[in-house]
Amino acid sequence: MSDTPIGREVLVVANSRSGVSVGRPDRVPDVRRRMPGATVHELAENETLDEVVASATSRENPPEVLAILGGDGSVSRAAHLARRHDLTLLVLPNGTFNHFARSAGIPDVDAGLDAYAAGRVRPVAVAEATVDDGDPITVLNAVSLGAYPEFLAERERRTSLGKWWGGAVAAWREMHDATAVDIARGGKRASVWSVFAGVGGNDPGRIATMQRATLDDAVIDVRVHHARGTRARAIVSLAFGERTVRVLRALRLMPPASDIERILDKDFEIVVQPGSSPDIWVHDGELEEVGRDGFRLRVRAVPEGLRVYLPAP
Incomplete structure (x- = not known):
């Protein structure tokens, strides 16, 4: 049996501002328990997801998986950054509507953690939106x-x-x-x-x-x-x-x-x-x-x- 802790290759970014208005419980302890080897970063008020991911991917042992604990906006931005940095996305839905997560068959955080444990990765279609000559947005x-x-x-x-x-x-x-x-x-x-x-x-x-x-x-x-x-x-x-x-x-x-x-x-x-x-x-x-x-x-x-x-x- 391998001694490598589960989740060693995962960067988890938790956006605590998602779902606050509807009183959702803190799921970070559950993520830490089920992926003890993961790097878990709780997004501070003055931080952006872009900054956290850029910093992590510039280190000597960069992550291979970007897990996002948050709502639709956070998941969408994480998808953009996963494509930019060639990472696999893990969705841990914790927002109000969780549109993409529901389409993907991931109704809650536990289902997302189960998907990671099963190790099933698939490519999915996305779109790129561009305004005038700006950079495309996933x-x-x-x-x-x-x-x-x-x-x-x-x-x-x-x-x-x-x-x-x-x-x-x-x-x-x-x-x-x-x-x-x-x-x-x-x-x-x-x-x-x-x-x-x-x-x-x-x-x-x-x-x-x-x-x-x-x-x-x-x-x-x-x-x-x-x-x-x-x-x-x-x-x-x-x-x-x-x-x-x-x-x-x-x-x-x-x-x-x-x-x-x-x-x-x-x-x-x-x-x-x-x-x-x-x-x-x-x-x-x-x-x-x-x-x-x-x-x-x-x-x-x-x-x-x-x-x-x-x-x-």
């Missing part, structure tokens, strides 16, 4: 502009209320203040409430495809919500839970199918026109500011772009 789930980023920005202004009440107030405000976005693609212009570009083919009946349906499908599934209906429908269309969508559709509150354009492509590009409303966009729930002079957004599928520990079939 995307695990979806990119969006329009109503959803505006909703998130409004909710973040009300963090003291908590996510639920902050979201309710933000939705109410956006129902009155949402503004259509002018975009261009392939020489054609359109006024839209929102654009969602998800990784992999997804349910054709959804608009807000914030959680991917497959891990291997290297395609960008785009939903363009044309601004033909009311602001209220623009906000209602952001519902992503399956049951919620079914209820809203039964009540005829969702936008009609004629207002939604679906595009399947491996490389999707649009231009937000100068003077149009958004100066922000979202990738995997993370807001990015771009300025108000218009911008070009490109989302490109990358087959087998990331190595991930996954549960055994």
